[in-house]
Amino acid sequence: MNFLKKEPGHSEAAVSPVVGVMLMLVVTIIIAAVVSGFAGGLVGGTDQKAPLLTLDVKISNTGTYIGSGFSATVTSVSDPIPTKDIKIATSWRVKDSNTSDITSGGNTSTPLVANVNSPEIEGTSLIKSNAPYGYGPGVNSSSGAQSLTNPFDKPDQQFGNYSLVQGTGLVAFAYGSNSEKAIGSSTGLSDDGGYGVVTDYEYISDGYFGTGALDAAQAVLGTNWEKLRVGDTVNVKVIHIPTGKVIFEKDVAVTEG
Secondary structure, eight states: OOOOOOOTTOOTTOOOHHHHHHHHHHHHHHHHHHHHHHHHHHHHHTOOOOOOEEEEEEEEOOSSSTTOEEEEEEEEESSOEEGGGEEEEEEEEEEOTTTOOEEEEEEEEOTTOOOEEEEOTTSSOEEEEOSSEEESTTOOOTTSSOOSSOOTTOGGGSTTSSEEOTTOEEEEEOOBSSGGGTTTTOOOSOOSOEESSSSTTOEEOBTTBOTTOBOHHHHHHOTTGGGOOTTOEEEEEEEETTTTEEEEEEEEEEEOO
């Protein structure tokens, strides 16, 4: 005798409610994974591409402020690069030939972050500015004519306010003898403070260049950069901030002028 009663329309092969729920969950998870992967592909497809950049970099130490410091010229670039989108990092390591002491140094120039305290030609106040300063193509002149010898109070020449295009120049020279009127060329007006004004290869805090003063060469190359000599090398990197990629790197040999 069969005690099991089979209801009309009932199938023993029917899927139980628990199994059905599990299948729905599996399908939901698969769909979510596909959607997530598709969205990730879309995001990845819009990643900003780092620009290409080539620079001709020169780092000199003549023993005095005349001709000493950092300079660079853009020789090629894939697209104009706003300097607000880059950082310039320098690093170096030297050994004293007499004492064998090791000195390491360098610095990172960040856009629109003041890194220079340079004496003003007409007084003892300090002008804060951003080195390296730009000149030539890629630099606007809305704040007045560009100046190699007095860029400190020219907003358009401040690092972060100009763009790198082919031919753009960047400079960060040492201070001496009120050299914002004579950077890299002549003695200009007399000042007792600065680099190599009294003794070659030494900074003197005196005159307008008092305690707390910091020139553009120190800002870009780091304090104690004056220990660099001909043949020493300085690693120079340009980092593209939006992508975090290094778009230029070179070991630059120090010259005497």
